[in-house]
Amino acid sequence: MNRVKSVAEVKGAISALGPMLPGSISKQWNVCGKPGCQCKDPREPKKHGPYYQLSFTVGGKSSTLFLKSGEVAEARRCLRRFQEFKRLSSELLAAYVREARQRGLAAMNEVE
Numbered sequence: 715m716n717r718v719k720s721v722a723e724v725k726g727a728i729s730a731l732g733p734m735l736p737g738s739i740s741k742q743w744n745v746c747g748k749p750g751c752q753c754k755d756p757r758e759p760k761k762h763g764p765y766y767q768l769s770f771t772v773g774g775k776s777s778t779l780f781l782k783s784g785e786v787a788e789a790r791r792c793l794r795r796f797q798e799f800k801r802l803s804s805e806l807l808a809a810y811v812r813e814a815r816q817r818g819l820a821a822m823n824e825v826e
Contacts, residue, residue, distance in 0.1 A: 721813060724806040731802075734795035737770025739786065 719727075743761035745753045752760045766781040768789055781789055814822060 718812070719805060719809060721806065721809045724802055724809050728799060728802050728806065731795045731799055733792050734799055735768065735770065735789060735792040736772065736796050737768050737793065739781070739789060739793070740767050740769065741765070742767060 741764045743763035744765065745759070745761055748754075753762055764783075766783065766786050766789075768779040768781055770777060770779070810822070
């Protein structure tokens with residue numbers, strides 16, 4: 715059973731998350747423009763890649779970030795942290811609403 719957390723507990727959990735990123739990671743393979751390259755073999759083409767790309771939207775603007783293969787694991791950790799941040803943000807709002815109901819709005823600046 716989940717216990718109800720205080721505003722301070724949720725803020726502490728948020729501040730302990732570390733680096734985070736929104737978005738999703740895709741894996742892509744490409745065909746180049748060189749004539750005779752293995753990627754254009756008619757029988758057994760071997761595309762270049764995989765290449766990893768993080769796609770995200772921040773401030774209403776979509777963007778992408780190409781990832782080196784060694785960065786993919788850390789990018790996935792950052793994505794998981796962002797999901798946890800969103801969950802904790804909802805929990806923080808619920809904690810503030812509980813405080814407002816229990817103590818009134820005048821006491822909201824005292825909540826920490």
